[in-house]
Amino acid sequence: MATTDVLNVTAWDGTRPPEPDLIDDCVHCGFCLPTCPTYVLWGEEMDSPRGRIVLMRHGHDEGSELSGEMVDHFDNCLGCMACVTACPSGVQYDKLITDTRAQIERRHPRTPAKGALRRAIFELFPHPGRLRATVPALVLGQKLGLPGLVRRVEGVPALRTFTAALGIAPPVRLRDAFRRLPETREARGESRGRVAFLQGCVQRVYFGDVNDATVRVLAAEGFDVDAPAAPRCCGALMGHTGEDGPARELARETIGRFEDYETVVVNAAGCGSAMKEYGHLLRDDPEWAERAEAFSGRVKDVTELLAGQSERTVRHPLPLRVAYHDACHLAHAQGVRSEPRELLRAIPGLELVEPDGWEICCGSAGIYNLVKPEPAAELGRRKAEALIATGAEAIAAANPGCTLQISAHLERLGHPLPVYHPLELVHLSLTGQGVPA
Ligand code: SF4
Ligand code: SF4
Structure with missing residues (x-):
């Protein structure tokens, strides 16, 4: 079905609509349904991955319109990509929803x-x-x-x-919040190579200690680290919510800044997934498409980089029962699950435990808990209960949004627990200083 914005006869315009070939990959088997948080909450077909893909297909039909009801079903999606992990047919829902959201922001007036x-x-x-x-x-x-x-x-x-x-x-x-990360930190001992590190936006202000721990561990493990103040943001928040103009601009800036590095390290799951998606985001930009694709291939979550290296530094015991929370944009969007666990299990004395429902989002999901507070709060409560049930003394989570959401809901349930980035725990083990009282 041809899509045109001249006659405006379909719900989608001609600028990067959800691709029909990708839509057709869905065989409607329903394997993804039990992992979709909105389907789990409401049991509505149109609030499942399968239902949303049907709506995307419908949007290509001649005479279709982008109705408020359609927009609601897409807005309800957390973009957690649990359906990508679950799908046996390899449906690339991540690309489909990214393109759909951009269409919505361009064509659907918000109140x-x-x-x-x-x-x-x-x-x-x-x-x-x-x-x-x-x-x-x-x-x-x-x-x-x-x-x-x-x-x-x-x-x-x-x-x-x-x-x-x-x-x-x-x-x-x-x-x-006001501490500045040194722009360069030299490797301890013989260098394994120079890497770039993305400071991020929310991460550098609200979680400056996480960035500090990350860079220190990288240097201790033999990496020279450049952590420039620019770019101020990789564009993840915008890219994941349909604001593709600013997202594309920030993607170009990020690529331009880090293009000369073989490895670009990131420690926030949302940022890492966005940077690995630059190839798709800029696929029709003649100047940047190829560069973006190559750049995405050089982005690594810090746990991916470290888990593949032999340890250079002694790990001191850290006796602590830790529940690992899979951040959706690390586990589902990037497929990184074993590496953070491997790093944490290498810490003597640390006992790693797993909560039930690991694949279900905590409800943070970028700006979701601000624009959809009720379902986000219900998911946050359920996630906090699952983490508490493990008997953990602390939580490990590799995304600032998850950390905020989980901390808030643990507190609400009267069971506050510290939430660490995995690299903070590795750093505590390297220094031997133990867990702060
Ligand atoms: S991204 Fe998450 S919320 Fe959206 S359809 Fe997939 S599983 Fe459901
Ligand atoms: S997205 Fe995948 S798992 Fe879900 S219904 Fe389609 S083919 Fe099945």
Whole structure:
């Protein structure tokens, strides 16, 4: 079926619509359904991967329109890519939903309230300088007991998004948020090579200690690390939510900055998956398509890089029962599951345990817990319960969004536990300083 934006006779315009060939890969077997969080929550066919793929196909039919109902089903999707892992037919739902979301943002007018919320999110989170400006208010809020106040007013519909945002606000420390990572750190001992490290946007401000630990471990294991301040953001938040103009711009900037490196290391699952998708994002850009494809092949999650290397540094015991949480954009979007576990199991004394329902998203999903707070909160509660049931003393999670979501829901259930990035645990083991009291 031809798609055209001249006559506007289908739901999709001619700019990168969800590709019919990829849609046709789905044989409607339904194996993906039990792993889809929205299907698990509501049992609605159109809120399953299979149902959404049917809607994508329908969008190519002559005379089809992008109805509000269709948009709702796509908006409900968390983009967790559990369906990609589950699908025996190799359906590339990741590419399909990315292209579908971009069509929606281009062709479907948002209500003023939803549009304003999205703009506010994209004007804040991908800008580390602006995010840093929020930190003093967050610190003050923690001191004044804001989380308790938020819980008292969170049933008020008009305050829904506001309370959702404050409910997951990180307990950030001023000194961490304003600490700058050295732009270069030399390898300890003989160098295994020079790598680039992406600082990220949210990660560098709210989780500066994670970046610091990552770079220190890389250097201790023999890598020279360049961690430039630019780019400010890789474009993941925008790319995963249909804002493909800014996402493409940030992708070009990121490629341009890191193109000379053989290996580009990232420690946030959402960023890593976005950078590995640049080839698809820029596939029709004559100047950048080839460069983007080559670049994506050089991106590595830090656990992928380290798990394949022989250890150079002694691991000191870290007696701790740790539940590993699979961040969707690491496990499903990048297929990285064994490497972080391998690194954690190499720590003497650390006992690694697995929660039930590892494949189901925690509800963070980029900006999902801000724009869809109710289902996100239900998924967050379920994930926290599964993690608590392991009897763990701490959680390991490799994505800032997961860390915020899980911490908030553990706290709500009255069972707060520390949530570490796996590289923080490796770093604690290298230094031998033990877990902070
Ligand atoms: S990406 Fe996640 S939420 Fe969306 S259809 Fe696939 S499994 Fe369901
Ligand atoms: S996406 Fe894959 S698992 Fe799901 S219905 Fe289609 S073919 Fe089956």
